[in-house]
Amino acid sequence: MASRVVVNQKGLSVLSNICSSKEKKKGWLLGFQKSNHYEVVACATCQDDWNIEDVKQYLPGGIYIVGAFYSGAVAVDTNSIVKDLGNFGLEKILEGDFVVCAVGVTCDSVAEENFYLWTDGQTLTIPVVSISHDLSLDNLLIIRIQCPIPLSFELVTNADIWKSNLQKEIHQLCNAARSRNVLYHLKNSDILIGQDQLCGVARDSSCSDLHSHIKSDDGFGTSGRKSKKDQLSTLQFSMYHQIKKKPSFHAVPTCCPVIKHSLGNYKSVEMTLPVDALAVVSRDLPITDLHAILGMAVSHQLSAMSTCIIRDTVAKSEKFSRPVPYHFQPGGLQAIFSMVYLHNMPDEQLVQRRTEVHRMLGLPENQPMFRRSNAMMLHEERSSYGYLINPHTSITSPGVNGGSQYLVDGLYSYHHYMQDRFDDNKWGCAYRSLQTIMSWFKLQAYTERTIASHREIQQALVDVGDKDPKFVGSRQWIGSMEVSYCLDHLLGITSKIMFVSSGAELSTKGRELSLHFQTQGTPVMIGGGVLAHTILGVDFNEVTGDLKFLILDPHYTGAEDLKVILDKGWCGWKGPDFWDQHAHYNLCMPQRPLVI
Structure with a gap:
């Protein structure tokens, strides 16, 4: 019999947002059933009655309705909760034991003490509850x-x-x-x-x-582990x-086909x-x-x-x-x-x-979270995508001691020099950073447009009046402002521009950048001097002010080899000394559209 409940931190946050509403809410707790505990990873609200089929159609195999929650409870003592469960009739809907989350009318968040276990069809017990950051599909x-x-x-x-x-x-x-x-x-x-x-x-x-x-073919027709x-x-x-x-066909030889023929219009x-x-x-x-x-x-x-x-x-x-x-x-x-x-x-x-x-x-x-383009990429689909997807998720090196990490939200593909059979070595870094940003908007389903080529980027800058026609086909650099013009013209995306007078000043921008990744979650293009990079996140200690930047470097010229890219630091944490201390920088910070 399960005696523990483990609640995923993100799922708890969503549940708290639902239950903090002034309206009474109710619904199902979703997760996994283990031999000695339940894992709660998400929740789903009910509108009028406790309809379980409305939720089941969205669930894959292995993820179950493991319990129920309700808010606006007048009292949250065990006797009152038992009475509420009887009124809901949940024991007739959910088979066996299940988790209960009861939230009082004055409660503005959900915590460990809100969870109970309904056991033996008649007993409400208080389980050992833990909040976990480690529950992962991985x-x-x-x-x-x-x-x-x-x-x-x-x-x-x-x-x-x-x-x-x-x-x-x-x-x-x-x-x-x-x-x-x-x-x-x-x-x-x-x-x-x-x-x-x-x-x-x-x-x-x-x-x-x-x-x-x-069985995996090693090239000689044999299988290996x-x-x-x-x-x-x-x-x-x-x-x-x-x-x-059927029993009536027992006398028919197994090798003989049996045809049932019915006529009708x-x-x-x-x-x-x-x-x-x-x-x-x-x-x-x-x-x-x-x-x-x-x-x-x-x-x-x-x-x-x-x-x-x-x-x-x-x-x-x-x-x-x-x-x-x-x-x-x-x-x-x-x-x-x-x-x-x-x-x-x-x-x-x-x-x-x-x-x-x-x-x-x-x-x-x-x-958007349920557009077709939002569909999750399984492991083999990422492997065959053509570009590396989210290489930063494989980084094991630490950031700042005692800091909090604020990272890009969602998927992007890594674009760098010499990709697509196109030689842009020593001049195309900002173009590649823009392509990485465009990939983010495409993979988050904000656009269905293909990622722009260098020539299409140059033509866009001509179209908006920023460049002369002779710019198309050239090897001229672009900067943060040009990146923002292209995002606006090609995708309809607006951007904020952050100006810093020197690389040394970037060490003071931890709070602004952490807010950007918390609220927008988009990759940031930074240009200064002759180099452009993509910032995927920051690790910031608010007490000490220590700061590191998660950098995706478009100057890489090799193959799509994740190990090489991580080992050589083409994607990794960089300190403030990574930047030219005397050069000025512009940061293009794309804003997420408010659409569904």
């Missing part, structure tokens, strides 16, 4: 199940009837995904996982053993459905559902428990596809668009949420839908 295994599933349902004029037909078919597919008739195959291996059968792996294995069974780096990659599964013989919808579901599991999960989690992942997504088709298909239309799943890790939460959008619906038509999800998860409504 410590878990991400599993991806991809398989095309055919869907067919009868189409009639009455919308209520065809919607009912669709739901019945989806319900059968969901049951099949969780049944003993479905086997999940680990790609590039001999492993098949069924409800009560295993092939290619021992029954006492754990999920951490799966990587070692994946996966490296430590490879074991960070997503486990790829496909799904197979066993053909089950009716309209039907035929489509293939592109199932792409995720599951998140601990590395020590027994392999025998995996089938249920994979089945849950697929069934949640099938239900979400059904909901998407019913909600977004135009009334009285017989044209059905394919539902496409996307996966997101929004707002720094250590949780994954899946959304399904119709293939033919642009992001502009999905604003209300995204807004509803932001509100449900307690996320800010002034930045």
Whole structure:
């Protein structure tokens, strides 16, 4: 029986924001169930009643509804909470034990003392609660199940009837995904996982053993054990459905096909559902428990596809668009949420839908988190992207003693000299810094524009009247002001410009820069003398004033080798002496648009 509750710091912050509202709030706690404790990583609000299905459709396999929360409680003693739970009827909705977070009407934040455990269907206990910064998806295994599933349902004029037909078919597919008739195959291996059968792996294995069974070709047609780096990659599964013989067919030879033929005239919808579901599991999960989690992942997504088709298909239309799943890790939460959008619906038509999800998860409504371009990049997708993504996350060297780190928020790609088969050595550093900044806005889904080339950047400066036409095609430098002009012209992004009279003065700008990364989170381009760099963050001690800068250096000319880049300091922490103490600098600080 679990006796501990571990709450992720970011999830707690979101929960506090929800519960600090003057309105009474209620909803679900989301996280992981371990043998001796619960891990709470996120929450989801309920509107009117305690509807559990509204939330499940967004959850991957392995992330559960582990409890419930409510605010505005008149009293938060155990007797009052037990009475509230009885009125809510939660013990009939949530099976077994679960976590309870009760927040009093006068409480403006959530802390350890707000958490309880409901056990044995009748007892409220006070668990050991800890707030953790260490809960991370990086410590878990991400599993991806991809398989095309055919869907067919009868189409009639009455919308209520065809919607009912669709739901019945989806319900059968969901049951099949969780049944003993479905086997999940680990790609590039001999492993098949069924409800009560295993092939290619021992029954006492754990999920951490799966990587070692994946065959990798060494160039001679032989397989080898996966490296430590490879074991960070997503486990790829496909799904197979066993053909089950009915009792009346027992006398038919197994090699003989059996065809059931029915005649009738009716309209039907035929489509293939592109199932792409995720599951998140601990590395020590027994392999025998995996089938249920994979089945849950697929069934949640099938239900979400059904909901998407019913909600977004135009009334009285017989044209059905394919539902496409996307996966997101929004707002720094250590949780994954899946959304399904119709293939033919642009992001502009999905604003209300995204807004509803932001509100449900307690996320800010002034930045995009669920646009298609926000979809999370899994390990193998980052590896094949062409540019290094967020190299700073692999830095192990320390910053400032006793300082607090304020870093770029989200993803960017590293752009530097000699990339794209283009020689800009000794003149293109500011162009490359601008490309890194543009990549941030693209990967955060503020724009769908491709990253501008050097020539496109030069043409933009001509178009805004900053340069003469002969500037296009030249090897002339640009600076921070030109970077801000291009961001405005190409992306519609405004920027603040910080001027410092000398490199020595930069050591006094810790507070301003930390505020920028807290509120905007965008990379900063800094230009001075003949060099340009990108600032990805600062480590600042407010007591001593000590400051270090997280620098991404565009002057690197080598291959996309993360080890070389980090070991040689092309991405790393730099002290104030990194800057020319006598040169003046301009910092271009892009501002995040307020959109969803």
